[in-house]
Amino acid sequence: MSTAGTTPVSYNDEFVDPTSAQKYEDSVYAKTSHSSLLWDIEKTQLDELLARYVPAGGHHLDFACGTGRVAGHVVSEQRPVTAVDISSAMVAIGRSVRPGPNYLTGDILDDEFFATLKDLGPFDSLSAFRFILNADRDIVQPILGRLAQLLTPQGIAIINNHGDTRSMKAAPHYLAKFSGKKNDASETAVGNYLTPAQALGLFDNAGFEVVDTRGTGVVSGRIMDTIGYDKLRDLEARAATTPLAKLGTNTMYALRPVRGLNH
Numbered sequence: 001m002s003t004a005g006t007t008p009v010s011y012n013d014e015f016v017d018p019t020s021a022q023k024y025e026d027s028v029y030a031k032t033s034h035s036s037l038l039w040d041i042e043k044t045q046l047d048e049l050l051a052r053y054v055p056a057g058g059h060h061l062d063f064a065c066g067t068g069r070v071a072g073h074v075v076s077e078q079r080p081v082t083a084v085d086i087s088s089a090m091v092a093i094g095r096s097v098r099p100g101p102n103y104l105t106g107d108i109l110d111d112e113f114f115a116t117l118k119d120l121g122p123f124d125s126l127s128a129f130r131f132i133l134n135a136d137r138d139i140v141q142p143i144l145g146r147l148a149q150l151l152t153p154q155g156i157a158i159i160n161n162h163g164d165t166r167s168m169k170a171a172p173h174y175l176a177k178f179s180g181k182k183n184d185a186s187e188t189a190v191g192n193y194l195t196p197a198q199a200l201g202l203f204d205n206a207g208f209e210v211v212d213t214r215g216t217g218v219v220s221g222r223i224m225d226t227i228g229y230d231k232l233r234d235l236e237a238r239a240a241t242t243p244l245a246k247l248g249t250n251t252m253y254a255l256r257p258v259r260g261l262n263h
């Protein structure tokens with residue numbers, strides 16, 4: 001991550017060097033990290049959404065696949081996965097640690113690479129995790145528009161916002177917003193958060209409608225030091241099945257392309 005006082009690194013380049021790629025793999029998703037705990041719950045939610053909305057045998061695209069966390073989970077004999085990322089260092093780790101998906105390196109905003117993806121599609125489902133919150137704002141919208149074009153008319157996109165402000169992140173978000181402060185050189189003036197309205201605006205402009213949502217991350221990760229990983233995981237798993245899930249830091253949206261807009 002960029003640090004205050006240094007030149008902000010474009011999100012496109014943040015995971016390009018092999019050391020940052022390995023750090024993402026080793027620390028963000030270390031076995032007992034808070035991110036891993038939430039991912040454990042999100043896996044079940046993702047499986048539920050895919051089972052509910054996507055016929056078995058469908059071809060899945062995992063966009064901004066990183067080291068293959070999502071692609072490696074979704075892939076099976078019944079569900080082939082194409083996994084795409086702009087960073088060859090991230091893809092190299094994915095290929096070696098989570099073989100199975102068809103990994104490709106490229107920029108979806110490059111017309112030639114987009115044509116390659118169109119030839120591989122249309123896809124029955126796609127995912128983009130930990131992307132819309134942090135990616136440079138000027139590329140998120142065109143990327144979502146292109147993703148909508150890669151789906152079949154009945155296809156489903158599952159995209160997450162891991163900084164939802166309807167959660168305990170509300171306080172720091174509004175504090176950053178009203179003080180006009182940046183938390184970090186890489187962040188926007190409103191901090192590292194995305195409001196539901198911002199997320200819905202991005203989806204709407206890209207030609208998606210929301211068909212379902214799931215949430216997790218209701219309790220602060222800080223209490224893991226006190227109650228431990230297993231207890232917090234149980235707590236979060238229980239909260240995820242109640243209306244409290246709407247107050248989670250991580251919201252997963254199931255989206256369908258609006259007919260006629262992109263097809």
Ligand SMILES: C[S@@+](CC[C@H](N)C(=O)[O-])C[C@H]1O[C@@H](n2cnc3c(N)ncnc32)[C@H](O)[C@@H]1O
Nearest residue numbers: 011012015064065066069085086087090129130
């Ligand atoms: C935080 S990682 C998330 C990886 C994975 N989706 C996950 O949830 O573990 C963000 C990924 O987005 C990729 N990325 C950034 N800009 C991109 C772009 N313009 N096109 C494709 N991938 C991009 C980065 O290289 C990085 O691997």
